[in-house]
Amino acid sequence: MSDQKNVVVVGLSSYGLNVAKELGVKLPSGYRVIGVEKNDFGFNPVPALRASTIPGWEDKVLFPLNNFFPSSSKNLVFGGVAVTGITKDSVKLEKSITIDGVSTDTISYAYLVIATGSRAAFPIRIPTTTDLEEAKEGFRDMQKQVAKAQKVLIIGGGPVGFEFAGEITEYYNGSNGREKKDVTLVSLLPKLLHPDAKDSTHQKCLSALKKAGVKVILGHGVQDFDPNQNGYLGEPKKFTLDNGETVEADFVLAGVGPRANTNLVAEAFGEAALEQPTRQVRVRQTLQLVDYDNIFAAGDITNIKENKMAAWGSKHAAIIAGNINALINNAPLKDYSPMGGLVMLASFGATQAYGQLPFGLSLPSWLGARLKSKTLFAQMMPELLNIKSA
């Protein structure tokens, strides 16, 4: 067995990968990073809706993990292995792995970083059991389901619902043999994108939807839908809204808000470790769990008051890696400064984007599109995973 002390990172997506990378650079000798990810690949959710619509984009959302640390590195990454339990000094795995030549289903740690993110239905997140090729096939299958659809119902007017409306109306626009679809977006909230969005942001989103021919119904909920069943229904079905109105659809996508994936934390440390009703992990300003000095949380699972975005991954990582080093060296810890105010940018197809910046500033649609819509930050995951071409 190695005499290295382990810093274990659970969940390797935008946050876990940033943290593991930063720790790989910053940890002193005697310590190593061990990253554990339940999927055998890294998944970037940002281009997932385009990958569900446009053939070829499935190659821009999923990437192998095996290049992350060089083979000569003391640091290790294990993909395709879920963490099933946490104690105050070890994590339990769903199956055995080999570390230092020894087969084990338990990894002891000196420090732990939990970055298990959000739970949502495919295609917003990926089902657990898939390997990389199966996951790509899942996107190809969804593209075929979208192609078959004639009447699309999008439930939710947040970024997921809005972005999916943009993808589907831009690609199925009546040219190149791709017939237009009848698209309806229904949202319980009266505002598009975010309840705190400025009226002007909401209005710009509304006119983009209307210009694209989307029927928009705001302030009403769809009754009796399954948030875990996105896709083609086989035949048209009538959905009833809370005002009695009905919408007929043969394809449904629900973008009704991901939930924090924190069951592991609750099972390990009790419900008191979570904030209610969000079920996000309660963290100190140092990103340590409230009651545990050697356990940190990063990303979507935390109760930090900032909009949940991949964009803050390197900021969380810098604080966590710095603070783990500080604990090792008995130095003072630093506080994280959350991104205050509403910052968000939602694409609408490849040429439009709407959202707002700090201090309520807006971004012209063409500039937002240049920043996000054309590429959907598809380069982020291969860059993090040290994969040259994507």
Ligand SMILES: Cc1cc2nc3c(=O)[nH]c(=O)nc-3n(C[C@H](O)[C@H](O)[C@H](O)COP(=O)(O)OP(=O)(O)OC[C@H]3O[C@@H](n4cnc5c(N)ncnc54)[C@H](O)[C@@H]3O)c2cc1C
């Ligand atoms: C359509 C869409 C558009 C978006 N647009 C933007 C944008 O423009 N800009 C932006 O910054 N953000 C955007 N986001 C948000 C961004 O994708 C998330 O904030 C980000 O992915 C959160 O990263 P995370 O690492 O915290 O969690 P996740 O991405 O949810 O990753 C969690 C990881 O943990 C793994 N995991 C879970 N449980 C276990 C376990 N028990 N054992 C091992 N591994 C486990 C999962 O497999 C996963 O890899 C968008 C999201 C969507 C859906």
